[in-house]
Amino acid sequence: MKTLKIDNIELVLSHPLEINAEWIGQNESMRQLIACWMVVDELDLPLTPRIIGFPGIGKTTLAIAAAKHRKQDVYIMQCTSDTRPEDLLITPVLSDQGKISYHASPLLTAALTGGIAILDEGNRMSEKSWASLAGLFDNRRMVESVVAGITVTAHKEFRAAVTMNEDSSTFEIPDYIMSRLQPGIQIPFPDRADELRILSYSLPFSSPEALELCVDYLQKAHSLDLPYSVRDGINALRYTAKLKHADPSLDTSDIFKKTIVQILGDEALDLDSLAAKRQSSGEHIPSMNLGDFFFSEDNDLNPDYNEDDDK
Incomplete structure (x- = not known):
């Protein structure tokens, strides 16, 4: 059990993921992810991309394989609708001796040790939880734990990515968080x-x-x-x-x-x-304007009709 002391608070660190993952084919997705994590200048910062695709298409596998390519420890934080801000950072645990020990999440452990964190299915998490990570994913690269009363500055080698499913059982991520999770790397179905x-x-x-x-x-x-x-x-x-x-x-x-x-x-x-x-059933409805519900697309009475589109 590894520990790390910050401002006289001893943190119990999470264990890195011990798994080998190989990414087969679709080299463009791997190239884009590795590029996001590069630093090309002393003033440059790594990006925190979104890895987007259908469930089971290999988003987490891609991130793990890219982390192994960089020879860094990888930590996975499973996000759910019940994930609380303290779950993402530090959780107090009461030991059998009656003392409180502070356990760092996989995400915080990666930030402290210079590992790579994967927030799996990030769009299943609520806005309240995302708000606690705003500073970690911008140029400040720091996060505050209210529970432990400490502020953590991320290791310079810390990297992160967020996987997101394309289905209806997810939350909409607020714009101020989405602007920090760029770019989006779309994983298509393999040939x-x-x-x-x-x-x-x-x-x-x-x-x-x-x-x-x-x-x-x-x-x-x-x-x-x-x-x-x-x-x-x-x-x-x-x-x-x-x-x-x-x-x-x-x-x-x-x-x-x-x-x-x-x-x-x-x-x-x-x-x-x-x-x-x-x-x-309407799962693939084409984009329509309000006027399209009442008039055909090329009808002069359609307020959304544009003659220039026909030229």
């Missing part, structure tokens, strides 16, 4: 070759037939803009391998279809119908 490499690396024991079935399925889902990710594919392949091992006489294709139903639901078997249903 066929990269997706096959990722699945083969993650599950080397999967049969070639199962891998091809999974890649075909995921690539069709991506083409229809359905939110099925590599993580879904890994779960389906892992379950397929287990069922096949339990009964080798079963057909791999039939097993894979069964796993899709059990993991993603019945409607996931017919991707075309599911995509059409999502479209008709």
